[in-house]
Amino acid sequence: MDGDRVEIDGGIMEGGGQILRVSTALGCLLAQPLRVRRIRAGRSQPGLRPQHLSGLEMIRDLCEGKLEGGEIGSTEITFTPGKIKGGTHIADTKTAGSVCLLLQVAMPCVLFAASPSELHLKGGTNAEMAPQIDYTIMVFKPIVEKFNFTFNCDIRKRGYYPQGGGEVVVQMSPVKELSPINITDRGTVTKIYGRAFVAGALPIKLAKDMSAAAVRCIRKEIRDLYINIQPVREPDDQAFGTGSGIIIVAETSTGCLLAGSSLGKRGKNSDKVGIEAAEMLLRNLKHGGAVDDSLQDQLIIFMALAKGVSRVKSGPITLHTQTAIHFTEQLTKAKFTVTKSEEEDPSRDTYIIECQGMGMINPNM
Secondary structure, three states: OHHHOEEEEOOOOOOOHHHHHHHHHHHHHOOOOEEEEOOOOOOOOOOOOHHHHHHHHHHHHHOOOEEEOOOOOOOOEEEEOOOOOOEEEEEEOOOOOEHHHHHHHHHHHHHOOOOOEEEEEEEEOEOOOOOOHHHHHHHHHHHHHHHOOOEEEEEEEEEEOOOEOEEEEEEEOOOOOOOOOEEOOOOOEEEEEEEEEEEOOOOHHHHHHHHHHHHHHHHOOOOOOOEEEEEEEOOHHHEEOOEEEEEEEEEEOOOOEEEEEEEOOOOOOHHHHHHHHHHHHHHHHHOOOOOOHHHHHHHHHHHHHOOOEEEEEEOOOOHHHHHHHHHHHHHOOOEEEEEEOOOOOOOOOOEEEEEEOOOOOOOOO
């Protein structure tokens, strides 16, 4: 068997959990045994953290596969996939590890399962170094569904750093194949909206301050648009622990969605949280791409699986995106090209990511 195992070097490029997510999801889909070495070699705490392990265990269970080396701190795993089945699956990080990253690893697999799936993902819903669940619902969902599938995402409980304790339930049905996407015409920004939230012991005033600071910051650049950032206090029965943050989305005339977000933490001024999110949004608007920097790498695996040519116009290519392309090309027959976009305005730093997808067909349909 080892002769056929693909060797993955988990220490190169982005060098983090993303390599594990992309390669095990593709290994699962292609029934390709893998060995991943030097897991998170460049990180301050190398090896598997709880969220990586719970993601791996969920993938293993999804396809009745075999996982060796699956313990916290392990820097090498071998994964032997079986057949992807639907049904109910639970992944619990038991920490504030991001539920959105658990979804990233599972979603491509359950799309090609034998029957519908329900994923119970437990951990942090609004965590550092990962998309917030609000981003997943407000930006990722409507865009990724252009590949011609749908999913339902129900936030049962929100959970924050350091305890986690959140739960999200995702339901989706399998598809026969994915359609390619073309997101290259950004259009003009038509509306800006968002939510600034507090939960637990924090007063609603903090949410209002985040919202007001964000609006003031955006107003300096964009004067003529109505900006609606709702301050919200999460209901106590729907949130575990104390947390705060903000997400702001710009919607364009062609249906593009670009966002900026930030999380509050102890000792961080609420105005600063609002301004950080606003500045991130403005950067995403300034580069001229049709997707924001957070979405870029999340689309790569779907572009590779789709049938036909997908094209996405983005800002500067992030290291996460370069990493996703590298490992996706290593494991699939998909071919990516990245070219500088021929813009009328040379100050814009935009690129076209093009992919000739492998045209994955669901063998169960």
